[in-house]
Amino acid sequence: MRVVLSAYDSRGGVEPLVGLAVRLRGLGAEVLVCAPPDEEFAKRLAGVGVAMVPTGASVRDLVSGKVPPSPGGVPRRAAELVAAFHENVSAVAEGCDVLLATGLLPAAAGVQTVAEQRGIPYVYASYQPVSLPSPHHPPIPRPGRPLPPDVTDHAALWGRDAQDAQDVFGEAVNGHRVSVGLPPVDALRDHVFTDRPWLASDPVLAPWVRPAELDVVQTGAWVLPDERPLPAELLAFLDAGTPPVYVGFGSVPVRDPQDVARAAVDAVRAQGRRVLLSRGWAELAPADARDDCFVVGESNHQALFRRVAAVVHHGGAGTTTTATWAGAPQVIVAQGGDQPYFAERVTALGIGAEHAGPVPAFASLSAALGTALAPETRERAAAVAAGFREDGAETAARMLVDVAGR
Template identity: 55%
Template sequence: MRVLLSTVGSRGEVQPVVALAVELMGSGHEAVVCAPPDFREWARSLGVAYVPVGPELRATAKRPRDLVPTPEQRRRMIEGTVAGQFRAVRAAAEGCDVIVGGGALAIAARSVAEERRIGYVYAAFAPVTLPSPHHAPPVFGLLGEQPSDGPPDNRTLWAQDAQRWNTLWGAALDAQRGAAGLAPVGDVSRHLFTGTPWLAADPTLAPWPEPSELDVFQTGAWMMADHRPLGAEVQEFLDAGEPPVYFGFGSMHAPADTARTAVAAARALGRRAIIASGWAELSLDEAAPDCLLIGEVNQQALFRRVAAVVHHGGAGTTTTAAAAGVPQLIVPRVFDQFSFARRVGELGIGLAHAPGDPTVGSLTAALGSALAPEVTETAHAVAGRVRTDGASIAARRLTEV
């Protein structure tokens, strides 16, 4: 079987589909990933066939958060994105038997599957992104979308969310479908998600709420074992003292003084700090023996050596930290990050920072709570319940269909 895995997003979307591709290949199947060019070299280093789609996304982390496109700019961005996806996904789907759309921005995946008369599976990476009366829809925030005004009734909010999808994406999607001889889509979100979506999230960290109007198959998170060494500089820093606190915000925008704030908060608690530069390219004012700035790293190995993980709340980082049994402090920014922050608090394995950019005082107080002995003990206990075989389960289900 040959499988196309289509996604658009940062590492939180690309890493899971690459993990599934590696699992499929290990089972004797063929896999190709169609995703933004930022991760092309990494995927190819793993032997994964990779078709880039759209522009590099790394620069978005430096874009001011209050920069909202005009309606005309948004229309052009959406039309260009959809047209580019149709071109890339069509090319990548050559010879494929099924297409997996990973995450909601894989707009063209189902249409190309229809066009080629092959199977289609939609996979979400967090339960909050799928319609349910048990939770409200998240808001991307990438194109200036705002939550609709209305009563706090989840069914109503999901109906408003569906209308937002139609308003933003409907015309561009239907134009491409019409050119391919396909019928227009009346409900864009339902078209993408289907009535039988897969949920690539850990059942302990992100359980699907029942009863449900959707027939959801929860595979567990799509993770890949990382065997890379930590590197001499990181290893020496870890060995030189007590476990430090890790600060990293992935692909998220972060204020210029974030690293300085993080180091000050760690020092206030008598802790050393490791700062991941991330897409925001955080930097330290000067070298000091109690702090270390790092780039790309094996988080699975590093998190087992730190006292706490302070991060943005992305699905991948949250799951990796939970599996490592380390307390978490989440500073959520957008989308599913708020739901993961709430869930970490519910489980007692960490907590969420209050809304807004952290100050030294707020970060020190929140980090102090996250480092409490009872949180550490709970994080250790919950780690044993986090599953790491989601990609294997998904590959098996996919190839048995």
């Protein structure tokens, strides 16, 4: 069996495909991943022996502003993504039994056109329920399309979201479809999602609530036990004192990173804790050279989060899932997208706190840390971690084998 997995996403959106690819390979499948050309993605996949086809522009360069704005804005970027994923997936689709797409809608649309042209089964997957239409939550705003503050009915908001998706991406996607001999589609979002999308999230952390208009299949989160050792210097820091507080924003660029790092380090120190400051794409760095603060780069978060007192982060699906699985109390400083949803879930589960606003300041972060570092929060985090489903990638892999067989 031959499977192509694809994603145009940040590290947290590519990492689940690592777990799924390894599980598929364990079932005897040949697996290929189409993902952004960022070096860390290719390195991670190569580390588990999975081939990657670099597709689209560097995500890190885009979010960091290293790539200048396109003259055509979002529609131009969308057209480039559709074409890139269609071209690269087409090039490797010979003999393919199933295609799976995650990430940005225009990239997934490019993969879907290949599936339609070649008659290959296609699956769309999301890592969070709030990306999928439901009466139980509002949609995530589309680029340049904020939700109207005077509309609270979820059905109305999802109707608007369908139109927003058509307005933002429709010309790019339909122009490409017509160019390759396929008819345009009027309901682009629903066409790409299909009427039976998969949800790759833990059912306790991020459940799918029924009833809803979609027949969503929740597989559980796609995680792979990470056996990579922590760097020797990091281990030495961890062993030299009490568990530190981890602070990092992953693939999210933050405004005024020097101020953010200073506020975070000061707030953690005020709690009597040492600090692990993750450099991340925001290039966070401490304002001083005191030995109670250690700067960490790329590392095994599964192992690291099991050794910290708390995790302060942006609330992306990947980081939230890993911290929850590790039983680490969390403070989520949500910046946008699905992050406010995960902040709400962490708070509702009692495994951490939602920071008040997207900009961490000493007082606000200190208040959230007080909740996260409380003994009852750690006890609750450990209890939720004990019930975490670790078989999501295996479940999804077996389901893909079944889809290919049909």
